[in-house]
Amino acid sequence: MTRTRRVLAAALVLLANIHVGAAQLPSSFPHKYPGQPSGDFSPAWQRYFEVTQKLPNVTFNLGRSYAGNIPVQRAGHPNNTLFFYGFEKSKGSLTAPAGSSNQEPWGIWLNGGPGSSSMYGLFFENGPIRIQPDYRVSSNPYGWNKVADYFWIDQPVGVGYSTADADGYVADEEQVGADFMGFLANLVKVFPSLATRPLHLTGESYAGYYIPYIMKAYFGLSNPPVKIAKIAIGDGSITSGQVFELLPALSVIETYPQLIGYDQEVYKYFKEQSKLCGYNVNLTYPQNGTIPHVPLVLPSQRDVPFFLENTLSHKSFMSQLAHRHSLQAVKLQKREQEANLALWKRDFLTGRPTDTLDPWYGCLLLDMFIDYAINYTYPWNLSQTTDTFGFNVYDVTDATNPQINQDASLFLNDPRTRDALHAPKSKPWALGFHYVFGNPDGDNVDPSVEPMIWFTEFATNASAHGVGVVLYSGNKDALIAHRSTEIAIQNTTFGGIQGFTVKPSTPWYNDARKFAGIIRQERNWTYALFDRAGHLVPGDQPLSALTFLREFIIGDNKTGLVTRTSTGKVVVVGGQNATLAEDILPGSDEIYYGPGAKVSTYVFPSATRAAWRSFIRTETALPSPTAGA
């Protein structure tokens, strides 16, 4: 949700409203449009849901699509619905009759939040329609419906165009899962072939909570409404907040040393802090034993809202991050960076003991490097808008300010769109919703434990049901950096072994034959690191994402797969590359800055970069086996 700033601002606005009567949560309900069939869902509803009226600004042929609200079948809450927008791959593919011979794959996309509408993904990431910064609408040639019938679904209830009774919001993730199963049971009555065709459940970010819990609900049903073949989670929040958001800080700095101006002393300081925080988790292939819990160490000098670790409750990380920075923003000072690079003030290390935690940041190392970049490093600076900080956690290379406009609200709230999509009239569409878990105090607390806690049980279920697991990350993501995805994998036992046995190090290429990133596959688990993509992988690298969907999510491409011969010899399809086997895939040199519409590029001097390369090589060299302990 780029771009971060807008969403964070929205979250902040909501936070600011906490005291002004947030206690009354909205009630919404689906709208009954002319021609709605009576009685239970059936294929007769296809004609009702088909999007036949012209959408504003859409001048290209979209193919057939279907949209509307479908109840989740929660007892006592008939108005609790999910909003779907589904696109056919080819004419008739979605409306095909039921039949077990039809093995055509289909897919679902979920955005995260919690509380983000999946229409963001549809219009700015992987849907067939792209809304431009000036609100023109164009066709996206990389829409995921090119590969399979695909649905973008607003959930949990109350998010986006999904509706909910004021007292019907989800209480926890178990309810998210149950609601989703109830919705699917109705959806397959409308499109009966979907009941038996292989479903690929895909999503991003906080869908790292949603999808595992939806799977838990699915595995708990003796007769589930659909047949899930694979799940895919991009930049997902699978681990605890501190592990996905804070622990990878050093890894992000090593990928983008621009953040600290390639300053070697500052790097050493961050490395020390990282170690003091217990963030220097060692990954081995395979992993030897459960990776111990990493506690959250909060600052000692200030109160910051975060999540209550003891009870494992989990607040919306996005709004928390924004709030943490809103406390800091007043203290952040923009230095006169542009004037003379050589004269940048370097007082960061002055008076900071290296062997104790910084009292203002504690182990909030993400916050620390963001503030460092804003304080000291060109071209980052403090946002001049009402937003709290000028840093895009979703894409480290994006220092543009203001960022490019990405706004679906005009399009979706236009009465013509609303009518065409059979959307509710009882509520406006909004990108984010802050009361997903129904708590009117505005904390957006998700009381459910992070999936990491039971990921091995999930993996055992997935294996028993033949469900493949795909986890991927964008290398430019600072919020849920790839290091945390790798920890989630190495901390899970699947197929009887803990983690991958061979470090991810196989290159893969997109349809333009360009290097797309690193891939590893073992025992029906797939991991990919996307080069030059941030948190919003299909938005940043649409071609690579589409190739990946076709080959590795829908398809069973063997690139990166590890097998062993009868003599135990390791065979890796596509080979292993020692350079790619390093913990870091170095990011690009360029940082983008300037107002979103007119972007410039900044690259640090080549001598600075060369000095860094030789420095970091020795800093990150693995200890030789003979080195003393």
Ligand SMILES: *[C@@H]1O[C@H](CO)[C@@H](O)[C@H](O)[C@H]1NC(C)=O
């Ligand atoms: C559902 O929405 C309708 C409006 O369509 C409203 O009249 C009704 O009271 C709602 N039902 C519940 C249980 O909230």
Ligand SMILES: *[C@@H]1O[C@H](CO)[C@@H](O)[C@H](O)[C@H]1NC(C)=O
């Ligand atoms: C695993 O499957 C069992 C049913 O066999 C179910 O009760 C349990 O909740 C599932 N757990 C997870 C984490 O999927």
Ligand SMILES: *[C@@H]1O[C@H](CO)[C@@H](O)[C@H](O)[C@H]1NC(C)=O
């Ligand atoms: C990780 O491994 C290094 C080198 O083997 C060791 O010095 C360090 O203590 C280990 N860290 C942890 C947290 O176990």
Ligand SMILES: *[C@@H]1O[C@H](CO)[C@@H](O)[C@H](O)[C@H]1NC(C)=O
């Ligand atoms: C795995 O860890 C245990 C202790 O936790 C240790 O005894 C054993 O040697 C380790 N095995 C390997 C292969 O490192």
Ligand SMILES: *[C@@H]1O[C@H](CO)[C@@H](O)[C@H](O)[C@H]1NC(C)=O
């Ligand atoms: C590893 O998984 C266990 C549960 O099996 C969990 O308690 C622990 O916190 C995880 N470690 C990390 C670093 O996430």
Ligand SMILES: *[C@@H]1O[C@H](CO)[C@@H](O)[C@H](O)[C@H]1NC(C)=O
């Ligand atoms: C950024 O600057 C502010 C104001 O001088 C200071 O309080 C804060 O500690 C600095 N943070 C970092 C990480 O440099």
Ligand SMILES: *[C@@H]1O[C@H](CO)[C@@H](O)[C@H](O)[C@H]1NC(C)=O
């Ligand atoms: C249609 O596009 C124009 C710009 O060409 C824009 O001004 C207008 O707001 C758009 N309408 C909708 C409903 O998005």
Ligand SMILES: *[C@@H]1O[C@H](CO)[C@@H](O)[C@H](O)[C@H]1NC(C)=O
């Ligand atoms: C991987 O999937 C294949 C095909 O579904 C299955 O035969 C095999 O047993 C699975 N392997 C593991 C380790 O689950």
Ligand SMILES: *[C@@H]1O[C@H](CO)[C@@H](O)[C@H](O)[C@H]1NC(C)=O
């Ligand atoms: C597998 O995917 C890779 C993309 O990295 C592609 O180059 C290759 O042709 C694919 N293999 C097959 C058999 O389709």
Ligand SMILES: *[C@@H]1O[C@H](CO)[C@@H](O)[C@H](O)[C@H]1NC(C)=O
């Ligand atoms: C390994 O990957 C690096 C980085 O992409 C590349 O420069 C190098 O040519 C590759 N080596 C081999 C042997 O493929």
Ligand SMILES: *[C@@H]1O[C@H](CO)[C@@H](O)[C@H](O)[C@H]1NC(C)=O
């Ligand atoms: C901050 O940077 C943006 C471009 O990234 C620029 O437009 C703006 O003028 C800068 N503000 C200050 C105060 O330097």
